[in-house]
Amino acid sequence: MHKKITWVLVADGARAAFFHNDGPGKGLEPIFELGEHRHGADTHEMMSDKQGSMRGGPGTSGSAALLPRHDPHEAEEKRFVEHLAKELDEAVKAKRFDRLIIAAPPRALGNIRKALSTATAKLVSAEYDKDLTRSSPADIAKHLEDHLAV
Numbered sequence: 001m002h003k004k005i006t007w008v009l010v011a012d013g014a015r016a017a018f019f020h021n022d023g024p025g026k027g028l029e030p031i032f033e034l035g036e037h038r039h040g041a042d043t044h045e046m047m048s049d050k051q052g053s054m055r056g057g058p059g060t061s062g063s064a065a066l067l068p069r070h071d072p073h074e075a076e077e078k079r080f081v082e083h084l085a086k087e088l089d090e091a092v093k094a095k096r097f098d099r100l101i102i103a104a105p106p107r108a109l110g111n112i113r114k115a116l117s118t119a120t121a122k123l124v125s126a127e128y129d130k131d132l133t134r135s136s137p138a139d140i141a142k143h144l145e146d147h148l149a150v
Helices: 072-093 106-115 137-148
Strands: 006-011 015-021 029-035 053-057 064-066 099-103 126-127
Touching: 006 072, 006 106, 006 137, 015 072, 015 126, 015 137, 072 106, 099 106, 099 137, 126 137
Parallel strands: 006 099, 099 126
Antiparallel strands: 006 015, 015 029, 053 064
16 A cells, blocks of 8 residues: 655645645655746736726727726736646646645635646645745644644
């Protein structure tokens, strides 16, 4: 019987860290990190204050049709989460882990959950809806000790 390998994904919408655990009391070993700290402009600096509109065109008879707002940070987060899911899917295909624990703030956790393939989602053994991206591996292991000991 081989050891159960657990991966822990600690993420938010812009950065993620992957950790490896191969048994109770073994702690977390860093595997790799993705993303970077945002140094760019805030959303309000990247966007216009007014909602876009379109004038004229077929069937509008001169009225202004409102265009939906686009939040560049949401689009960036979506691309990042899709990249995370792709990394996890590739690891599942390579049989690099048996179980997955995800720790992320509620919004990011929901987005990650939606982006996972069915095969990867089946390996999720626990979800922790808290941002631990600035925590040390030892602190993360303490938060997740009940899930790691299974």
